[in-house]
Amino acid sequence: MAPPAAAGATSAAPPEEDMAGRYCIVTGCNGGIGYQVARGLMARGAHVVMACRNRGACEAAAEGLRAEGLRGTCACRSLDLTDLDSVRAFAAQQRAELARAEPGAGAGADAAGAGGGAGRGRALDVLVNNAGVMGVPRPPGSPEPHLAANHTGPYLLTRLLLPALAPGSGRVVTVASRAHFWGGLRLRGGAGAGAGAGAAPEVEDDTHNWFFQYARSKLCNVLFTAELQRRHGHAAAARAAAGTAAGEAAGGSGPGLREAAAPPAKGASPLGLGCYAVSPGFVDTGIFRHLLPSWAQWLRAPLRPLVRSPEQGARVVVWAACSSSLQGRDALFLHDCREMQASPAARDPRLAAELWRASAALTGLPEEEEGEGEGAARGVRTESTSGGGKGTR
DSSP: OOOOOOOSSOOOOOOOOOOTTOEEEEEOOSSHHHHHHHHHHHHTTOEEEEEESOHHHHHHHHHHHHHTTOSSEEEEEEOOTTOHHHHHHHHHHHHHHHHHSOTTOOTTTTTTTTTOOOOOOOOBOEEEEOOOOOSOOOOTTSOOHHHIIIIIHHHHHHHHHGGGBOTTTOEEEEEOOGGGGGOOOOBOSSOOBOSSTTOBOOBSSOOOOHHHHHHHHHHHHHHHHHHHHHHHBHHHHHHHHHTOOOOTTOOOSSSOOOSOSSOOOOSSOOOOBEEEEEEOOSBOSSTHHHHSOGGGGGGHHHHGGGSBOHHHHHHHHHHHHHOGGGTTOOOSEEETTEEOOOOTGGGOHHHHHHHHHHHHHHHTOOSSSTTTTOGGGGSOOOOOOOOTTOOOO
16 A cells, blocks of 8 residues: 655754753664754754664764754764664663663763763653664575564664653654555564564565565554554553543544554553654665665666655654654654554554564563563573674664
């Protein structure tokens, strides 16, 4: 199914919301969309933890941002989303840094990470799941790389950081794509393939076409957001506060989830988070250099008028992270700084719940939220991967 038509290289600028004192984590900040998201949040006064696999490139990017004299601060941390041990280590590190930080402080660049003073603790305000891969070949006998990097890693990271997010105001923004309209997903009954480095849920509709693999991973991004919203969104928190489970279909106004097939999840109390999947549009992040053979690079020029710059693509991400117009509101899929209806598959609550269960089993986490953030101790042991050609955007 094709997505509704949208403008090519246009995107409304997000409002200049004040993010002073806010603590944000953005994955995949070396360049492209992630770099511009970090830049946009820092321009509004936030402290941004730049979580990247290539630490050297991350440090160089951070220096460039600091040189601009932006209001906010930033710090670099190592994170490889294709290595579940790396995800667990990063999440534990961030929980420790947040516990040491002063409330409302931006952690003062690298002070918290250096093990400096014991603060009273503060919450995580925004988690942006931006890093991902596209067009990565699948080595023989290994899990599908798009699902592993684009879904499994961000799923585990979000689950482990849930206890750190600010109740009532925290936000989880996951960079998806309108490509999810072309994605399909039929999960097998098992826990998944490669329950470690490069782990991915087992799927029945396997394909060797990289575009449909990518589209499927983006569908998983929206499905994960839908289930996270059902469990911890604003409507879920309102139902819990009212002491009723009657609003199974309530997901906020506008084009969101279809009628729920299951009651709200049992377990920890809903956190009242803003959970949003966003589409940055067709963005030139240099991906054509990897997808097109050398003789076909000339195709980039005629496509340029239809393609957005990383700065334009980042606008909807920054908007989802900080716009006051979204406060207290559930909205599943955002594009061009407004809500857009996701695909029918992405709005299937049964499929969203099924993916959540399969991902929990794969990562060694409990399905329900009791002990959320402590599941790392129950997780499977993994080995690091160097993953040649697996870049994060």
